[in-house]
Amino acid sequence: MNSTPHQTLEHLTTILDSVADGVFTVDSSMHITWFNRSAEQITGFTQQEALGRPCCEIFRSSICFSACPVREAMASGHSVENREIDILNRDNREIPISVSASVLLDADGQPTGGVETFRDLSRLRALQQEVSDKYTFHDLVSRNPAMRKLFDILPDVAASDVTTLLQGDSGTGKELFARALHDLSPRGNKPLITVNCGALPEQLLEAEIFGARKGAYTGSVEDRPGRLAQAEGGTLFLDEIGDLPLSLQVKLLRVLENREYQPLGAKGARRADVRFIAATHRHLDKMVTAGTFRQDLFFRLNVVQLTIPALRDRPEDIPLLLDMALDRFNMQYGKNIRGFEPEVLNLLLDHPYPGNVRELLNIIERAAILCRSEQITLDLLPTSLTLHSTVNHRPTNNRPDSDQLKGMLARHAGNRTALARELGINRTTLWRWLKDCDFH
Structure with a gap:
């Protein structure tokens, strides 16, 4: 028995209303000609309200007039697949959706309009946010057990004023750990100042850390505050501490022991109210054995050591x-x-x-x-x-x-x-x- 056009339409309606994705069609002037039940549920607009209206009035998105997927498919003749956009539903709540669109052709192969299917991504976005919240800690991200243990103890280490040594391969994120330790500490509203101990020649590095008075060395034409002075009340992060020359290791040890330092060319010492964090990819204990790193400085720096696993681990x-x-x-x-x-x-x-x-x-x-x-x-x-x-x-x-x-x-x-x-x-x-x- 052959179906009548009316029965075929009813059957098609039943099928389209049973799918989980929203489906709508538009004519060549972008007015909605079909709107299924899932489209109603996602947008909040009923089929009666949507039919005959421009789709931009129902799918209120910032891309409606600049990068509309249906208009793009109709213009190019090529489908648009899985494009993620945000729309406003009837209650003006932002809904993330994934959109696919194609051109509709008549019996002669001529374009007559377009069709769009869309899927509500709200639950997926919520899950992604939950995962992000669960595994993110102050710009650090990890689900690795060793890293999670570091995350657990960071607040306790940060709350103290203890000197901390960050050990780990280059590129593991030691500077992010230093930032987290500073931000979580009572000094968090004061400066975090970084100095790379391997970036400058010895004399310039000394002036960089401790500061220099005018005329203290060739080219010193004015008083120059060092990183210690800039970090006053906050945190000084000594990156690549293993590259610090032996002569400067002695001066740094004095600061750690007495909280005093002397800028180049200055006649007297200054007090340093600074918390120290050091980092290295080198094995300082082996450098101590080799005589290239002072043992007493190593002990002063290594009060708390946090070892950051390499990404391969x-x-x-x-x-x-x-x-x-x-x-x-x-x-x-x-x-x-x-x-x-x-x-x-x-x-x-x-x-x-x-x-x-x-x-x-x-x-x-x-x-x-x-x-x-x-x-x-x-x-x-x-x-x-x-x-x-x-x-x-x-x-x-x-x-x-x-x-x-x-x-x-x-x-x-x-x-x-x-x-x-x-x-x-x-x-x-x-x-x-x-x-x-x-x-x-």
Whole structure:
């Protein structure tokens, strides 16, 4: 039995009203001609209110007159997929949605209007915010247990005036830890002053830290306050303390012991009301043994030591850091990049990051600057990264199954580094394989 046009329309209505996504159509003048039940629920407007009205009156978004997905699809003849925008619902509440749009064609293949499907992202955004809140601490982001322990003790360390040594590879974020310690401390409303101990020749570095009177050295034409004076009442962050010359180590020790220092060319000492935080990627205890770092200064600096894990030792943080970096650079450069092509994401998750978090941020910043679409593509990654990943990538068809992985890990007594070495993969890949097996 053949269906009548009326029955076909009723059947189509039933189908469209049963889907979770909002669906609407417009004619060539952008007036709404169809509006399903999910569209009503998401926007707050009824079908009766929406039909016949310009879609911009229902989907009140800042892009309606500049980058409308339906208008773009109708003009180009190409579909627009998964574009995230914000609209105002009937109660003027902002709703994040994901939009896809296509052109509607008649029997002769001529455009007659457009169709848009959209999905409410409110719950997804709330979940993303919950994850962000849970794993973020004063601009530091991590779900790694060792990092979470550092987050737990940071407020207690910050509340004291104790000298703190931050130990970790270059690029792990020691300056962010120093900022967190300062901000959380009673000195948080005073200056945080940084000096890089390896950035200047010895005489200039001495003047930089302690200050200098006019004429104290060639080129000194006026009194110059040092970083100690600038940090008065606040915190002095001595970055790369392992590069401090031995002669200046003696003078710094005096400040730490007596809270006094003497600017170059000055006749008397000055008091220093300063909290000290030092950081290094070097092993100071080995430098003490080698005679290149004073033992007494090491003991003064090392009252509390916080060791920051390298990114290779916390691969579970890479997805969080990628999301954080993309959000940061989207905002900084006015971009609308939604994510990464699957192959790109796999490369970024597998990369060992010898330069740690700094390297990851540099890679994403470069890609964001060059990106002209909504996804970061392979050609936007540094050649060195893609070559490294090609050489070291293990084919997925050689991946052991879940039981094999668990057995191999047990054979290595839980040593994931040893297992990764046996499999010929890096720890990041191993972490993802174990995660896929729900094995933690």
